[in-house]
Amino acid sequence: MGLFILRRTGVMIVTALCLTFIVFFLTNLYPNLEKLAKTQGNFRMSDEAVESWLDSQGYMQPTIVKYGQWLGVAPGWTRENEDGITGRCITGQVSAEAAAQAPTFCGILQGDWGYSTVFKDQVSTIVSKRLGATGFLMLCVLVLMVPTALAIGVLAGMREGSMTDRSLSTVSIMSTATPEYVSGVIFIAVFTSSTVGLKWFKGTATSAMDNPTFENFFLPVLTIALYGVGYIARMTRASMTEVMTAQYIRTARLKGVSFRNIVVKHALRNALIAPFTVIMLQFPWLLNGVVIVETLFNYKGFGWALVQAAGNNDIELLLAISVVSVIVVLVTQLISDIGYVFLNPRIRIS
């Protein structure tokens, strides 16, 4: 078990390095840098001016060196000119003595995430603030989505082919066929618009940032949860029907155990192993849904920050966001692998 976790963690770290390098490479392609130079400096810069600006900011080094510096495993660049020394780890222009005091390494490993050009703030503060807002949203989504989906799946899979099964399966198919931007639009139209007249909820969740209430927060949560419910419910149903046809369930029935006891005591535990993995692997999709819903409801969280960063070519913020989201996805995958082994006695004991 320990070896397994160790190996999985190793693979995870390699994957994270590869992915962050890809994002780093893509965001640091020359046209992106050129745009950055023009937005930060002057829109009418000539090509030479752009190049010299980029050179003075350390952007013209080879990508792999820049990646090492950003990560914090390579020493940050420094540059001497007539007025003093500038460098990656130095703010502004300082004298040689002050430069000697500055740290040699400053990357994300040292906790230096860089500076956001859109929000004019430290990336670390932005990311932690936005992540807090989105974390709360995700928590509410999970609280709503997981019990609903499991209940639907277990009820449908309990008696395969029954009317309950068929109607609940139709519900779950419908929910998987409704992406967030469709259900969100329909919900806003039905529940918030002044033309229909049902003004039950608010169409934006901006105020939910400071003061989440049922009125302004329920629709975004419902919209994200709805798309995930169907998939988890179908997986739960499949797993439940498989368990219900197992030999030991038949034995229990023949011994005269009541149907309720069979479902609750014998089937449920084994049927919930597979959905656990599915729920954990849903996180990449949840992240997707979060971006759409935060844009739709104007909830200024992590996904909203992603759209802002990507739309405005904010390289450092975009990198930080991708690091965080990649780590979230990989950690949930790791938890799902370990959890699967842990929950399944057949694998755990052998």
Place this chain on the structure above:
Amino acid sequence: MDPLSWTGQIAFLNPLMMLTLAALGLSILAWMVLSAVLPENRAINSGAAEMMASGPRDWVASAVRYAFLAVIGVVLAYLILGLILDTKAGIIGALARQFLPVWIALVLLFAISINLKRKLGLYGKLFDSPIGMIGFALVMFWVFTGFFGAFDMIITHDPLSQLSGLKNKVPGTPLPNPEEGQFAWYLLGGDNLARDVFSRMVKGSWEVVKIAPLATIFAFMVGITLGLPAGYFGGRLDTFLSFLANLILAFPVILLFYLLVTPEIVATGLPQYMAAILFAFPLIFFGVLINSRFHTQPQKNYLWLAVVLIPLAMLYLSLINEKGSVLDIAPRALDFFDIPGGILVVFVSVVFVNSPTVFRIVRGLTLDIKTRDYVAAAQTRGERPWYIMLWEVLPNARGPLIVDFCLRIGYTTILLGTLGFFGLGLPPESPDWGSTINEGRKLLSIYLHPAIPPAMALLSLVLGLNLLADGLREESLKD
């Protein structure tokens, strides 16, 4: 011209519709309550339970069935009366009349297919399952709509032209001063640039119908060509390819889209290089497929290879080659057409996102199938690995693959909508559903009508694909 109401002269059907819908809802509720309250049947096998059941259960069951048939009947009445009365039957009538070519095509398709269903294999069996039939009808409705819409048959106005005075107008608004031969109403209203919502929705279906299935086919080619050897040979190759697939799967899709589709990245030609790699997979696939089969009969082999590969190679060159961009390698004579830049980028990113999942499915199926006896028999005969993979393993994996293909087209449709929703890739005036929803949502609290039709269209198409996949899965399991 007067504004059109929703139902016009067939308004008498509305209370009937309400009544039947209420009956259907009540009977389904009653059924669910009854099945929870009444003692369960003593049979474990559900098939036997249905035969043995009688009493209240049976009555409710037939009530549900009749209520459902009644709803279908009323909907048909709406459509048929609408077809006959045209605009006198309000917006519904006019819509029914506009979709006339689609109805004809659907009826013909279903009549022919049901008549010949015993000769048509899995496709014919689809018509034994009501769920599959409903799904297939929904899917074909949008396929025909897209197809006829591409020939300007269903649309009432030009999807890009703006008519003054019709900005954000409600459904059924007449044109202020219609010209001769011009359709006199905006059936589903006007959007915030005074364009016809209905025509844009119809044109948008063509965007989906032309991109989604093709992108899914490409994703399948990539997934199959890489997944078969990964599952069959295993070892280092498998580890490496699986690592790559997991790498792409761990990437948040929207971030990937933003990184690939921005104009700066497109300018570097990265999507074109990716297209050059991804589009080569069909060539490899068909080349290996034919070569592994006819390797021992060189003459036949070369003939088939030439017949299949030469057109494919020409298509490939024209696809990836674009004048004045980084990839301008093929001679002019071989570059038959240019794909508009935006579409190519969208296409590539959708294929790129979908292929790792297909790869994992194919790899899993191969791992399972390669333990079967017929594979061992082929190995004993001395068949080469690629023959076994493509002509023994792949045909036996077709059931799950076909089902996944349907689901994946739906997923691709959702992805395309997502791209449109964020305004990535496609030109801003493009009528595709995602972009239309994105435009409509900005004024959603005041004007509902521009965003709802494309949303419902996307919903029904994806629902149809899901139902179709469900029906196919059920029928293929019956074998």
